Amino acid sequence: MVIEILLTILLIVVVFSVIMLHVAYATYFERKVIGHMQVRMGPMRVGPHGLLQPIADGIKLFFKEDVFPETADKPTFYAAPIICLVAALTSIAVIPFWEGMAISDINIGLLFILAMSSLAGWGVVLAGWASNSKYAFLGGLRASAQIISYEIAMGLSIVGVMMMAGSLNMSEIVKAQAQSPFGIYAIPQVLGFFVFLVAMLAETNRTPFDMPECESELVAGYCTEYAGFRFALFFLGEYVGMIVMASVGTICFLGGWTGPFEVPFFPIIWFMLKVYFLIFFFYWVRATLPRYRYDQIMALGWKVLIPLALGNVILTGIMKTFVWH
Amino acid sequence: MPGSYLPSDYMSVLFLLLFALGFGVAAIALGQLLRLRRPYHEKLVAYESGNEPTELPRFRFSVKFYLIAILFAVFDVECIFLYPWAIVYDKLGLFAFAEMLIFIFLLLAGYVYAWGKGALTWER
Numbered sequence: 001m002v003i004e005i006l007l008t009i010l011l012i013v014v015v016f017s018v019i020m021l022h023v024a025y026a027t028y029f030e031r032k033v034i035g036h037m038q039v040r041m042g043p044m045r046v047g048p049h050g051l052l053q054p055i056a057d058g059i060k061l062f063f064k065e066d067v068f069p070e071t072a073d074k075p076t077f078y079a080a081p082i083i084c085l086v087a088a089l090t091s092i093a094v095i096p097f098w099e100g101m102a103i104s105d106i107n108i109g110l111l112f113i114l115a116m117s118s119l120a121g122w123g124v125v126l127a128g129w130a131s132n133s134k135y136a137f138l139g140g141l142r143a144s145a146q147i148i149s150y151e152i153a154m155g156l157s158i159v160g161v162m163m164m165a166g167s168l169n170m171s172e173i174v175k176a177q178a179q180s181p182f183g184i185y186a187i188p189q190v191l192g193f194f195v196f197l198v199a200m201l202a203e204t205n206r207t208p209f210d211m212p213e214c215e216s217e218l219v220a221g222y223c224t225e226y227a228g229f230r231f232a233l234f235f236l237g238e239y240v241g242m243i244v245m246a247s248v249g250t251i252c253f254l255g256g257w258t259g260p261f262e263v264p265f266f267p268i269i270w271f272m273l274k275v276y277f278l279i280f281f282f283y284w285v286r287a288t289l290p291r292y293r294y295d296q297i298m299a300l301g302w303k304v305l306i307p308l309a310l311g312n313v314i315l316t317g318i319m320k321t322f323v324w325h
Numbered sequence: 326m327p328g329s330y331l332p333s334d335y336m337s338v339l340f341l342l343l344f345a346l347g348f349g350v351a352a353i354a355l356g357q358l359l360r361l362r363r364p365y366h367e368k369l370v371a372y373e374s375g376n377e378p379t380e381l382p383r384f385r386f387s388v389k390f391y392l393i394a395i396l397f398a399v400f401d402v403e404c405i406f407l408y409p410w411a412i413v414y415d416k417l418g419l420f421a422f423a424e425m426l427i428f429i430f431l432l433l434a435g436y437v438y439a440w441g442k443g444a445l446t447w448e449r
Contacts, residue, residue, distance in 0.1 A: 005336075008336070008337045008340055009340060009344075011337075012337065012340055012341050012344050016344060016345075016348070042393055048432065062352075062359075063356070063359060063360060063361075064360065065360055065361050065362060065363065065365070066353070066356070066357065066360055066362070067368060068364075068367065068369065069369055069370070069371050070366075070369040070370065070371075071370075071371050071378075071382075077440075081349070082346065082350065084350040085345060085348075085349045086342060086345045086346050086349060089341065089342075089344075089345035089348075090338065090341055090342045090345060092341065093337060093338045093342075094338070095343045096339070103337050103338070103341055103363075104334050104336075104337040104338045106334045106335060106338065106342075107334075112338075113410070114360045129383070131371070131382075132371055132376070132382050132383070133371035133372055133373070133382050134371075134373060134378070134382045135372065135373075136382075137382050137383055137384075141386055141390060144390070144394075145389075145390050145394075146343075148393065148394065148397040148401070149393060149397065151397070151401065152397065152400045152401055152404055155401065155404040155405075156407070159404075159408065159411045160411075161406050162408060162411035162412055163411040163414045165412065166413070166415050167412065168408070168412065202400065208326055219372065219374075224372050225371065225372060228356070228360065229352055229353055229356050230353065232352075233349055233352070233353075243437070274412050293448075294447065295447030298393070298445070298447045299445070299446070299447065302396075302445040303440070303445055305416075306400070306436070307436075310429060310432070310433070313407065313411075313425075313429065314426070314429060317422050317425060317426075318422075320414065320415075320417055321418070321422045
């Protein structure tokens with residue numbers, strides 16, 4: 001029992017370090033990708049090809065002064081970034097990186113991740129409210145409406161996957177997927193996959209849906225009043241959230257750890273490649289599309305994605321009952 | 326075996342949660358010892374493009390946001406009802422399909438009504 005607990009803690013420490021390293025280099029990757037898409041170099045100064053840039057950024061943020069606004073609501077202001085980070089990091093627990101390798105393979109994995117992703121929205125809303133600043137307030141308000149709107153679309157988009165896999169357990173979804181005639185659910189669930197991709201961008205507050213923090217009108221939105229490492233915690237939460245969403249997309253639609261052939265000694269390779277591709281997709285969209293207007297975001301969520309997702313559920317039902325039977 | 330279920334799977338989830346919490350708190354608390362602190366009034370005032378803040382920041386906002394929240398409560402609950410149905414879809418067959426068509430039809434009726442009333446349209 002004691003050994004089991006120690007092993008679990010060791011596993012958590014290892015996974016946590018790997019995720020943090022990924023977050024650090026996700027920022028570097030983002031700046032490089034967007035840089036090259038805009039025909040410039042991205043970070044080049046710190047280390048060869050700017051490779052040490054994330055570490056320099058981290059050190060800088062750590063030593064920054066912690067500004068605490070006079071009018072802010074103290075406990076909520078303290079709690080908000082931590083809620084964001086904890087909610088995002090806890091979702092990592094149920095993600096299977098390869099066969100049998102998850103911190104905790106609970107039977108309601110998918111539901112747990114949905115719950116945690118809406119909890120991360122809480123952090124954003126509380127931050128906007130607690131800052132007691134107009135920009136932050138507006139950012140938090142917009143975030144709350146946007147996150148709840150796209151949560152419905154996201155929740156509905158994966159119903160098709162649940163119908164096909166017959167489980168909420170992440171590993172079983174991957175296994176059912178590998179046994180299905182298509183190999184990955186992105187083919188029979190193409191509509192669901194599309195809705196998921198759009199909702200994924202909106203849930204993590206990424207461009208083109210970054211209304212909660214759109215710098216051209218709200219300064220920095222909900223994190224306007226946050227400085228130094230508190231701001232960094234929001235940043236970490238956002239990037240961990242991206243990694244989690246990319247992993248969910250990989251597991252539900254792209255076949256998780258399964259690949260065209262087995263790679264010995266390195267079973268995580270396919271999972272990693274697929275997650276990297278989806279993270280690249282986040283940056284690709286950011287470099288390509290301008291920001292939506294707020295009413296357009298709401299219209300897209302409520303009038304396009306929800307009917308599409310519901311249609312996908314009905315379509316999957318028809319196909320499962322009458323065609324693939 | 327009813328009554329013998331021990332949610333031991335959730336133990337590691339709890340550990341990870343505590344670990345993440347510890348990381349967040351420790352990073353802020355430890356940094357506090359190393360960080361420079363030089364607060365003065367102008368720095369601590371809520372940001373408003375360099376001006377003194379006017380009025381209260383928590384002003385009245387559009388009633389639309391409340392409407393969205395109510396619609397969310399309705400639709401999200403109905404969405405949750407779809408989950409158990411989706412999980413056992415294979416076992417129930419045609420019965421489940423017909424049942425769900427009725428449910429989704431009712432959901433759509435409410436949706437069309439809300440749309441017709443202009444609840445989903447933002448600008449007015």
